[in-house]
Amino acid sequence: MARNHANAVSAEAAPRAANKVPLSQRARARPPYLHALNPEQREAVETLDGPVLVLAGAGTGKTRVLTTRIAHILATGRAQPYEVLAVTFTNKAAREMKQRVGEITGGIAEGMPWLGTFHAIGARILRSHAELVDLQPSFTILDTDDQLRLIKQVIQAAGLDEKRWPPRVLASLIDGWKNRGISADKLPEEDQYSFADGRAGELYAAYQQRLIDLNAVDFGDLLLQGLRLFRENPEVLARYHRKFKYLLVDEYQDTNVAQYLWLRLLAQGNHNVCCVGDDDQSIYGWRGAEVDNILRFENDFPGAQVIRLERNYRSTGHILGAASGLIAHNQGRLGKTLHTQDGDGEQLSVMGVWDDEEEARLIGEDIEQLQRNGHALNDIAILVRASFQMRAFEDRFVTLGLPYRVIGGPRFYERQEIKDAIAYLEVTLNPANDLKFERILNTPKRGLGEATLKVLRGHARREGVPLARAARTLLETAELKPKPRKALADLLAQFDRWRGALEQMPHTELAELVLDESGYTAMWQQDKSPQAQTRLENLKELIRFMGDFDSLAGFLEHVSLVMDAEQDSDGDRVSLMTLHAAKGLEFDTVFLPGWEEGLFPHQRALDDSGLAGLEEERRLAYVGITRARKRSKITFAQNRRVRGLWQAAIPSRFVDELPEEHVEAAPAPTAYGFAAPGSDVNVFGMAQASERDTPGRRRARAYQNGNGGSRGPVTIDGKLLASETADAPSFDLGERIFHQKFGYGEIAQIDGNKLTVDFDKAGRKRVVASFVERH
């Protein structure tokens, strides 16, 4: 490992291919984009020939290096935009990179057709050669719902008990195999018995056959079939070897085996492959990422140069020191020493609290304090290990009226109503899409249930035709009872009509028509649940978004690959997210709650993957701490509700692994029950005595906060909200209102900008007026 380091340093003196570049070129003034880089970054950008691994620690300018490198390749004329393959994991990263390359080159990147996610690029390559892997170029890409439905069918067809052999389990097994590049015919003996008493391979193969029947692929196939394509057709691979002069990979520590193999095949062409990553930030092992890929880079790509970026531009000395000390407890790492030219800054604070409610309250107060001192909420984040931890914070922030945003929650295209709507549109466009057809067959309810579906499936299977086709012929026979028969006939007629309208009207109008006439919109309008309103909004949003595309087909292709929608970034809000979602982001102040054994490190990670699991959890902690520019505040609760029951918790071992010189142990003022909950003690650990903080008022407030059913005026700071509530409408007692989180309710009491509302579902809650709307 030390050798790598030496290697990197010496390489700086003589870039390997310098002599290939004409002297006139070398003597030119450095282009402006190189000036902004430090020597290591510049080396990473300019070392263009042969394999390069850039080990980029947290906050060392990884994205900058990657984008500048692309810009450099283009600006020096080494390759045309279409000759550079750049892969990322997320659409967000791809978008960002595209934009930043564009900024540096002044638009040359416009046509970088091969900058995208592994899956998008895989799909693109596969479409050009579909026949070579038993597909038609128009193949559809299944989402997880479709995949699960299909696997369920396969399990049923095999005559297995779904309860004993749950489809989800097989789905994740198949996923795992595909991640490791294992196709159905190559399933190792030991994996055979991982499902259904040795029938694993048989089921995997049956599933693959069904995919081919449907002319469909799942996400794993986008890579696995790509591998097969390259292996079975060397001439195709050779074509891409000639095509791609430079390969770049972002977040290399997150690659799985299939991606690695895919990449290695492509890199066999001219070996100009540059991978950027940080072994210390590998946190996706549970979904197939192999840290080994990055650890083994030099073996896999002979002659590789390793360049370390160790100068951190983000965090203070104490934060880096604490994070480095923690991660040093991991065994399998390449090793980096991050340093900063910043000052030491504040030490990390660690504090124990009584329970999750107190944790949320103290952090809430701390945030208000920061806000009073002029900190933007946008610069503050709370990073949790598991999403259930978010609830306490959301509840607290809603009562405080503290604006927050949840990052990475349920994504737009994952929502039920969006998937349903898309299923309708997909079937309109492509009647042969059986899985989507099944999805909407009885949504809304039209009396076409399990029994009808069974008849349809049987018929379709016998004739070897899609369900919609089978349905049509079934209408001619007497196999179905009159009622379902009529319903089915109506549905088919509707689809025919919509299909006919495809050419007649803009696709957004058609979408509205389909959703209206199918009764889908009506279904949600009649739904009384608090989310129904939001769902209808989402449907409107979907149609608005469709307007950005030229055609329905174009829109649907986008949706199948790009599962995320742009996050709204308006307003000054605290960010709330999981540690996983936080990778790549940074904030001035980061709160890290829930550092307790069992939660963080998570018990499941320990049980499932032992030491490797623990090390991944530790990397997660490292990622969390290094998100902070100035302040990291760790808390742990002594008591936490797990699955409804209270459990005593002990502080995470990670707390004790933090080097003491970088950490300040904040006293736990309320932890042992001396101070009443609700007292003004912040996470800095200093009791903030204020004029309104007499013991009596504390008790009063504790009563109000603790016992839910609060009455009387609120004593929590109302003044913070002045700016947000300026334009809030005024309400009357007894008025019906709608609240994003709690649904519909009736106003029971008004205190300035705070309302007490009896919610239909959620009961009596105290909310801020700006958070509700008239109904």
Place this chain on the structure above:
DNA sequence: TTGTTACTATTTTTT
């Protein structure tokens, strides 16, 4: 076929 009740499995999450 639909609505009700009982039961179970609850980290992280992209494509």
Place this chain on the structure above:
DNA sequence: ATAGTAACAA
């Protein structure tokens, strides 16, 4: 606690 699912009754 809770949500999502499966068996069961109407």
